[in-house]
Amino acid sequence: MSRTPRVRISERLAWSRRVWLLAFAAFGLLAAAWSLAMPVDGTTDERQHLERAYGAVSGHLLGPQGVDPLVHRPGAAFQVPKSLLPPNALCVYFPNYRQDRSWVANPASCQRPAPATHAKVRVVSWVGRYNPLYYLAVGAPLRFSPDLTGIILSRLLAATLSAAFAATAAAIAVRTRRPLLLAAILTVMTPTTVALSSTVNPNGVEITAATLLWVCLVDLARPRLSGATNQRLLLGLAAVAGAVVLTVRAMGPFWFALAVAGAAAIAEPGRLRELLRRPAARLTAGAWVVVGALAVAWNVVSGNNKVTHTLIAVHPADRSVVTLLRVIAVERVGGWFTEAFALDIQASWVPLLWAALSAAVLIPLALLRARRVVLTALAVAAVSLGITVVLEIRFLGTLGWSQYGRYFLPGLAGVAVLLAAPFDDLPAALARRLPRLFALGAAAAQLWVLMVEMTRVQSGPVAPLNPLAGSWHPAVGSPAVLLVAALGAAALIALVWTATPAQASLPSPAGPYHGAKPQPGVEAGNTPLRHLMA
Structure with missing residues (x-):
């Protein structure tokens, strides 16, 4: 006798929870390793964001106008405890304040210990006028422990937030049996994404939230891609991810609009009208309008x-x-x-090889997409790169060469999702081996870049690779950091192995997508590729 539907549903829910927890552990442990490994201001612009975070959690959501003494860049002034930062935190990146010298890094032993006193000192952060919501979410430990301990705890909060978004996107790919989408998500979670997620910097959570937003919007626009996923759940996840993308950085409204436009461009005929007839969809759209208007208003009013x-x-x-x-x-x-792919270091052959292999797989498979999907993905890539070029030229006379690869990752996440999401009928062998290959490549790249970066901050930029040597070491010790990273890499590999067994051992999809209209004889959630390309 077959088991009751209630038992089968319970098993599916338990399996989905295990998948999410494994994904969360994988991304969270990798980011936690970076959080523990880096010195104060050891990653891009962290000093500025720490000052902004302390100001926000101490009640100063917007400080008075000021000018940063390093590059004379406008920002907001805050009073922060002297214990928060070493007096020469920038020595990891700059030998002095002269701007006519190229970037030079030193081992973190160059930093003098931060004073033990909580006496305040005036600082000016050039991110001091950023939206305070992200800083309120991750900065609470700084209010009660304005020192290295508080910094690490704030980093871990940021890592937790980003890991939750990344794990949810991965869990959707696993639950709906799309191994290529899971592989694409692993390419978006580059070492740069993980490193940014591990620090007090809104760029990391912007990338991971944008990835989840793209996954949800594409699945809502083409519901036959994920017949086992409830529409209300996707709308709820999209609402949260969209609100985060809209608020964390000034470019957020642009990346949000690009995601909405990209999903609308590939929507099934009549799908948008169907969605807008649903109260939950209208409520989500209304929330986005309000949040987006407030985000833009903040940028204008704050300067x-x-x-x-x-x-x-x-x-x-x-x-x-x-x-x-x-x-x-x-x-x-x-x-x-x-x-x-590799933040703050000259990328070695390991992450670049992984990136090349990823492109070698995704690009040929893209030729099998419907023409509309391919053109949309190409347009998203062109717009993502194009806006970066435009901003580079626009701010050359004020900020100099100011744009970086991490800025357009929210857009490239959309390209990966668009190219990978529709595949759900890969041959069984390819469906298992392809994501496993990506998992091995991702784990190797993550560990390699972390070890190179640990060598840089512990021994200096020209030292031979050795993450256990150097004149400076993390508070928990370099071996402990490597152990945490290894556990994260192992969890990442275990996630993909768990998600790609023989199809017979996977829980069955929960049923048709609410509102989906699969063609006769076609099971929702297992739609042949020829139907998705129609």
Whole structure:
């Protein structure tokens, strides 16, 4: 006798929870390793974000206008405890305050200990006018422990937040039996994404939330992709992820609009009208409108959208667009993509090889997509890169060469999701081996970049690879950091192995997607590729 539907549903829910927890452990442990490994201000602009976070949690949501002394960049002034930061935190990146020297890194032993006193000192953070919501979410430990302990706890909160978004996106891919989508999500979770997620910097959670937003929107636009996933659940997840993308950074409304436009462009005929007839969808759209309006209003009222002349401004003799585009193509674009995979270091062959293998798999498979999906993915990629070029030229005379590869990762996440989401009928062998290959590559790249970065901050930028050596070590010890990272990599591999057994051992989908209209004889959630390409 077959088991009752209630028992089968209970088993499916238990299995889904195990998958999510395993994904959360994988991404969370990898990010936690970075949180423990890096010195104060050891990752991009962390000092500025720490000052902003302390100001927010101590009640100063918007400080008075000020000018950063390093590059004369406008921001907001805050009073922070002297114990929060070493007096020369920037020595990890700069030998002095001169701007005519290239970037030079030193081992973190160059930092002098932060004073034990909680006496306040005035600082100016150039991110001091960013929306305070992210900083309120992760900065609470700084209020009660304004020192290295509080910094690490705030980093771990940020890592937890990003891991939850990444794990949810991965769990949707696993639950709906789309191994290629799971593999694509692993490519979006580059070492740069994980490193940014591990620090007090809204860029990391922006990337992971954007990834989840793309997954939810694409599945809502083409419901036959995920027949086992409840629409209300997808709408709820999209509502949260969209609100985060809209608020955490000034460019958030742009990336949100790109995701909505990209999903609408590939929607099944009549799907948008069907969605808008649903109260939950209208409520989600209304919430986005309110949150988006408030986010834009904050940027305008706070002055976050205003940038004046800085000491790092660049004024080339030939400012013609053609010349600037040539310079950007030759000198900047390669660095953008390098930084998108390996933050703050010269990317070695390991992450670049992983990126090349990922492209070698995703691009040929993209040729099997419907023409509309391919064109939409190409448009999203072009817009993501194009806006970065436009901003590079726009702010050259004030911020200098100011754009980086990590800035367009929210858009590239959409490209990966668009190209990978519709596949759910890969041959059984390929469906198992492909994501497992990606998992091994991702785990290797994550560990390699972390070890290179640990060597840099512990021994200096020219030291041979050895994450156990150096004149500086994390408070928990370098071996403990590597152990946490290894556990995260093992959990990542275990996640993919768990998600890709023989099909017979996987729980059956919960049933048709509410509102989906699969073709006769076609089971929802297992739609042949020819029907999805119609």
